[in-house]
Amino acid sequence: MVGRRIAGRYGAFTMTHTDNSRRSYAVLALSLAIAAIFIYAGIDKLRDPLQFADSIAAFAILPAVFVNLLAFGLPPFEIASGLLLLGPRTRRVGALAIAVITVMFLVALASALLRGLTLDCGCFGPGAPSRPRMWVELGLDSVLFCGAVYVYLQSMARVSARI
Amino acid sequence: MQTSVTSIGAHDSAPLPFARNLAAQIVRDLGGVAILAVVALAAGLVINRYSSAPLPIVYRTPEQRFDAELTTLVSAPPFKIAPAATIGLDKFRSAVDAKSTLILDARPSSFFEVGHVPGAINLARDDFAHDYRKLSAVLDANRDKPIIVYCSGGDCHDSKLVANALLSLGFSDVTVFTGGWDAWSAAGLPAATGPSR
Numbered sequence: 001m002v003g004r005r006i007a008g009r010y011g012a013f014t015m016t017h018t019d020n021s022r023r024s025y026a027v028l029a030l031s032l033a034i035a036a037i038f039i040y041a042g043i044d045k046l047r048d049p050l051q052f053a054d055s056i057a058a059f060a061i062l063p064a065v066f067v068n069l070l071a072f073g074l075p076p077f078e079i080a081s082g083l084l085l086l087g088p089r090t091r092r093v094g095a096l097a098i099a100v101i102t103v104m105f106l107v108a109l110a111s112a113l114l115r116g117l118t119l120d121c122g123c124f125g126p127g128a129p130s131r132p133r134m135w136v137e138l139g140l141d142s143v144l145f146c147g148a149v150y151v152y153l154q155s156m157a158r159v160s161a162r163i
Numbered sequence: 164m165q166t167s168v169t170s171i172g173a174h175d176s177a178p179l180p181f182a183r184n185l186a187a188q189i190v191r192d193l194g195g196v197a198i199l200a201v202v203a204l205a206a207g208l209v210i211n212r213y214s215s216a217p218l219p220i221v222y223r224t225p226e227q228r229f230d231a232e233l234t235t236l237v238s239a240p241p242f243k244i245a246p247a248a249t250i251g252l253d254k255f256r257s258a259v260d261a262k263s264t265l266i267l268d269a270r271p272s273s274f275f276e277v278g279h280v281p282g283a284i285n286l287a288r289d290d291f292a293h294d295y296r297k298l299s300a301v302l303d304a305n306r307d308k309p310i311i312v313y314c315s316g317g318d319c320h321d322s323k324l325v326a327n328a329l330l331s332l333g334f335s336d337v338t339v340f341t342g343g344w345d346a347w348s349a350a351g352l353p354a355a356t357g358p359s360r
Contacts, residue, residue, distance in 0.1 A: 046210065048271075048273065049211065049214070049218055050216070050218060050289070051271070053218060053222055054225060056222075057222055057224065064221055064222040064223070064224075065221055065222075067222035068218050068219065068220055068221065068222045069204065069207075069220070071207075071218070071222075072204065072207030072208050072210070072211050072218075073200065073203045073204035073206075073207040073208075074203075074207075075207065076202075076203040076204075076206040076207050076210070077199065077200060077203035077204075077207075080199055080202070080203055080206075081199065084199070092188075092192055093192050093195040093196060093199065096189070096192045096193065096195070096196050097195075097196045097199055097200075100193075100196055118317065118318055119318075129315075129317045129318050129319070130317060152192075156185070156188055
């Protein structure tokens with residue numbers, strides 16, 4: 001949708017027509033993929049808030065006062081960020097929100113790995129605690145972070161290009 | 164000297180406004196993210212308030228929750244006892260095959276329903292007092308017989324908590340299968356599904 005519109009508006013007049021539309025398709029595909037992952041992860045966490053709170057507490061970062069508040073707020077935040085990614089106008093804020101929480105996850109996971117903790121990340125629903133899985137989730141989080149930053153920068157470039 | 168300064172200025176003039184725009188845009192968008200966070204927290208609090216089992220605002224550890232559960236069963240749980248003995252997969256397997264030992268699954272019921280050791284009964288640490296009352300007939304019949312408890316495996320604490328609680332409630336022979344569900348399913352052993360009896 002987005003790609004086609006931009007291609008239609010500028011395509012006939014610019015040399016980089018295919019390049020531009022290819023890039024906007026990439027942004028759209030990436031946005032859809034990240035949105036799907038976060039909406040799924042958010043809904044999954046809503047199903048068992050107690051389990052999710054235990055996962056957060058296992059990181060031993062937050063004091064007990066904040067653990068449940070994060071367990072309440074994070075699932076709606078993930079779902080809302082995913083939904084914002086879907087709209088062309090709201091995509092920028094959604095991408096930045098996802099960049100912010102993936103950084104949060106990365107810091108938490110990395111600190112847990114450094115402290116030698118073995119825990120269930122709780123990222124995509126509960127599971128058995130295992131260190132290999134923590135590394136996989138660290139890698140996945142890095143990929144999601146890079147994707148969100150790419151979508152953010154691309155969406156911004158588009159806004160400034162229109163002005 | 165003069166020329167070099169001008170030339171640096173000329174080179175910098177192109178990327179600088181973009182960097183400044185970028186920074187300003189990020190700050191503006193972070194404001195949006197902050198609003199999103201507040202709205203999400205409010206939504207989360209409302210969802211929790213109207214959920215079937217609302218959590219308290221301040222987190223309580225599994226041990227604290229378990230203590231609270233236990234005090235609904237006995238007025239003063241005699242907690243400081245020696246921890247339950249542990250067994251490995253081979254012994255656990257022969258006990259399961261013999262069908263003479265009561266096998267208890269200490270994981271939450273949602274996990275139990277997806278897959279559990281055949282013949283096991285769900286005595287969830289999460290819902291201990293409720294399950295304990297529900298299973299009182301079966302449990303009382305096994306008060307002096309061997310009982311084995313397991314949970315997810317890895318570093319899971321549920322089986323140890325449940326085993327120690329049973330010991331403190333007067334059960335005489337309670338052991339923990341530390342490998343848990345992970346070791347059982349990793350060994351390709353049969354699984355049963357569905358709710359506990």
